[in-house]
Amino acid sequence: MTLLDIRDLTVTFGAFTALDHIDLTLDHGELRFLIGPNGAGKTTLIDTITGRTRPTSGTITFNGHTLNKRSEHHIVRAGIGRTFQTSVVFEHLTVADNVDLAASFRLRPWQLLRRPRTPHPEVPDLLERVGLTPHTHALAGTLSHGQRQWLEIAMLLAQHPRLLLLDEPVAGMSAAERTRTGELLTRIAADHTVVVIEHDMDFLRRYARQVTVLHEGRILTHGDLATVQNDPRVQEVYLGRTPQETRP
């Protein structure tokens, strides 16, 4: 059953075409990896789905509703959550408050104005899931890079999205942190639809099932990891230029 349906999506910035007639569908419960060299349009695609960038033409349908002209917070409320390449948690709030804030967005405005006696009931459980329980009352600004990414994932889960879009969740992580994140992802994917942008080939090999390759704003190919890896066009795209394992 289709959850997200993108038809003929084009995004241009002035003379530059970032996305060029993209068609893409995602089914319920899928774990999809999105790869491609720098400038392929991966982040632009996520930005466009989440309302950060406006499509020049084409339609995005989520769960039967068109998202084209909705603003970011409406799209979140419709059930799409995302993270960013550089993690942005609220450094001056505690870890628990970060998650609590993410979990409370469905409260009515006047409910927000009340002084909370206890944090949102789901907070301890969510922190447990991402392994941040010992840091519950620490300021988010004191977390390490990996911990911040996990906090972001916890905040994302707190929103109960139907679709999670993760932009390079393991970039800059240590090997141990990657493993932990990978396992976390697998668990999450069991009951969510997840799209992951990732460069790290090793990580892909370990956790990816379905992979979509973007190149210069177009979809180059799509399939399971082995098929994609053996596609000569993909090899050319990646080998024909400098390897793009990491970004600055």
Next chain:
Amino acid sequence: MDALVNQLPTGLAIGAVLLLAALGLNFTFGQMGVINMAHGEFIMVGAYTAYVLHAWAGLDPTWSLIAALPLAFTLTGTLGWLLELGLIRHFYGRPLDTLLLTFGIGMILQQAARDTFGAPNVDVPAPGWLTDGTTLPGGIRLHHSRLFILALALVCVLAIAHYLHRTHQGRQMRAVIHNRDLAGVSGINTRKVDATTFFIGSGLAGVAGVALTLIGPTGPTLGANYIVDAFLVVVIGGLGRLRGTVLAAFALGILNATAQAWTDASLAKLLVFAAIIAFLQARPQGLFTVKTRALT
């Protein structure tokens, strides 16, 4: 329509003054995001440079005007450079703190001017050839001092455009603005570029100050009178866009002149403010925008 044509020279003249005052901000605010509230006081320092050359060094009005332009540029540029070096560079990324900080600096500079030159306005006589005007056939009067300021503003714009696009340093500056980290790893000394940007931006304030002595009072609060409008010009033009600043300055100038002809100067200012709010509804980022992916 007729009124508009009549008001065009005045509008251009007001626009040229705004442009001169705002050009420096285009560097410090537009390119670097630093709100330097002491910019107005730099303008004042430029004006007093012209005064000192005339009254203390005894140059005649023409020579003191000509000599004051480069001298004021260097002087206020150096002041700006020192300010950047001593204070502002520690506050990049905190524009609002910089704003308050430089307001304090401005207060000090203003009082210093009052103590050095006295509270009353001083006389900076314009050269004889600038105090006259020419009447065009249509009855439109061209003030020579205004023409001079317009020409000076255009020369500055061309010089800046040349610097940014045709010189090595200028290209480096644009590279730093476009992507600071990338420029840094490509071997550009971003600290040096910041300092240069601030030097030029502040120096332009000095040039504006010299020009303003031709049409207004020279006193300790000279710069403060222009600063609010000058910032609005940069906001409307779009941060860091030279084209935008030029267009916005003249648009505001003409709007002001037309509104003034239609009502009076007080209401004209209000109308202009309302127009700015309305404009920002349509173009919150100003006339010309730089797309960025940065998350704020």
Next chain:
Amino acid sequence: MARTRPRTTPLAATALALALTATACAPAGTGTDDDTVTVGLLHSLSGTMAISEVTVHDAVQLAIDEINADGGVLGRQIEPIVEDGASDEATFAERAQKLLQSDGVATVFGGWTSASRKAMLPVFERNDGLLWYPVQYEGLEASPNIVYTGATTNQQIIPALDYLREEGHTSLYLVGSDYVFPRTANQIITAYAQAHDMDVIAQEYTPLGHTEYSTITDDIARTAPDAVFNTLNGDSNVSFFQQLRSAGVSAQDTPVLSVSVAEEEIEGIGADNITGHLTAWNYYQSTPTDTNTGFVEAFTDAYGEERVTSDPMQSAYNAVHLWRAAVEEAGSFEVADVRQALDGTTFEAPEGTITIDGATQHVVKTARIGQVNDQGLIDEIWSSPQPITPDPYLEGYDWAAALTG
């Protein structure tokens, strides 16, 4: 880094602040003892108005020094308590209150802008103090707690109009800063013009501190009025005269009569730009009286050769002498007694003999029209036939009846 902070520390800071305020509130000195009498000097020594008010402050100081050298008032030396109005009306009111309540001064010399006077007025009325206000103003006021030593409208604006009419200038162009004095003055001018067959071609107001006058100067060049009546304030005059000149308007064809441009402003405007134009005051540095020669000499001796004297300075200087005369007449420093003695008090002032009119507490004075010369001084070219009795509400002028409402 911002943090959610415990609330106790800032509250303690508040406590500290309160304590500080309390210490700052130690009781201050008292009014008079056997050898001295304290008076308040309250002008803007900082801020935008300092330009004008510092000179007035200096003139008051000069008068105090003269009187002290001459044996003081009722045998007591005058001890001035100087306060800074800081170009801010609230500060004026606040300092006036301090002078009257905490310092208990005998009288206060102060103010320049109408706004500062209006701000101080209730303070003086509430505490029954006495303020000496030295600047020409828009009239419509006669508080028993203020003595007005500058001109009211019928001693400056109306004589100026009389002069223009005598000269045959019947079409007038009005330019003013947008505040009380110019607006009121222009109302009077308009009513006067209607009653005397003169034309008011235009009335233009610009915000205080405005510097863009080319729209107006070009308009003056185009409409070619007989004269311009200028009520611009301070800085704006500089831009106005510069731009008027480059608009090609000359003093011969279209003289500008200014009521707020005195000797000390001419330096900033540039004598070149204003030579030949007219002013209306009651006193000029060049006013030919013996007292004036002495006054100018004493002033330049005290404050420097390059300093000039002007009407408001002279009025402020007169105020101190008038106060002394009234006190000595009353034989008392009490405000009620001094007020009783005000009527008829005279002083041989630099502008000539002046007398206080007890009914209005204004000063009877001669109106003078001057012309700016290329030295930056003003030459008297016309004066009213006799000293004019102050009429702040213009009750003696039929054509002004509609104005007072």
Next chain:
Amino acid sequence: MTPTPAPGRRTPLARLRGPATFLALLAAALLLLPHLLEPFRLNLLTQYLCYSIVALGIALAWGRGGMLTLGHGVYFGLGAYAMAIHLTLAATAADPLTRGRLPQFMAWSGRTELPWFWQALTHPAAAVTAALLLPAALATLLGWSVFRQRVRGAYFALLNQALAAAFVILLIGQQHLTGGSNGLTDFPVFAGHSLYTPTAQTTLYTLTVLTLAATYLLLRHLTHSRYGRLLIAIRDGEDRVRYLGYDPTWAKTLAYALSATAAGAAGALFVPVMGIISPTLIGVVPSIMMVLAVAIGGRDSLAGAAAGALIMNTAQTTFSETFTGGWTYLQGALFVVVIALAPHGLAGLAHTARAALRRPRTPAPAQETATAGSTP
């Protein structure tokens, strides 16, 4: 970086300390000071406390919400003018000589009848309501329209500044409605009571202290609600907040409007206390001064901000009485030093000093902060 005690884990004593200090201060301010201070000083203190109320609002909008509002003079002015217009009408009606006539400046500006918005303010209750609602309405309108378009940071600050400049021009230009640059002055009565008696001054003082305390409690409640956290989140990452499903527009508009209302209330109190309101009290520079007082006191502490306004105004009076021109240098230097070296203001300094006293010679390793929850 010092850790923050978690709200839930404070000891009962710490729980008590805040409210106890607050009540002690309030009692001292209400019961002691009126007897200790001579009337003139009490009057000054009341004025300063009015600015403290403004500071509380700015601390909410700027310190929490990151909206640098350089135009709070406008909201202060709206409250002040609403009250001043009412008091002018009351003064005209109270004096048998002027009863039934227009205020003098109006007659002289050529008006023949009272403008409608003057008439609307005849009743004291109407004046108080307007003093609170007008600032709120203008701030809501302006805030909503610019926040919706995501105008923020420096742009917002500069727009506010331009608003202050335009408002002053309007007040001066519409002399026949506003009294022009002279402003409005001389207010002997309010609701039938003389304002010139010592009792009236003490009553005004009490009223100001109570308003300050109420504003403090209200805003403190808000900063401890989820809304307070949301504001901090918006300050630190407005775009990120959108992806949490919140619309920052209403949250920011609310904070801005509340802060404007506080300024309006302060303005309404200021007028009978000071006896004057005029354009120079509310223009660009006074507006910046209001913000600087908050910077000095500590932008992220409500009480610090209020104390900042009190201290700055006290210092202004004390120092400018002693050395007139030099005060400007000192003030300028003070701003530079505080913002450069103590970005959290005096409250931040006090906090650091207290922390240093409490834990002498215990170097705080960076890691410790990660488990900061248990630190007292």
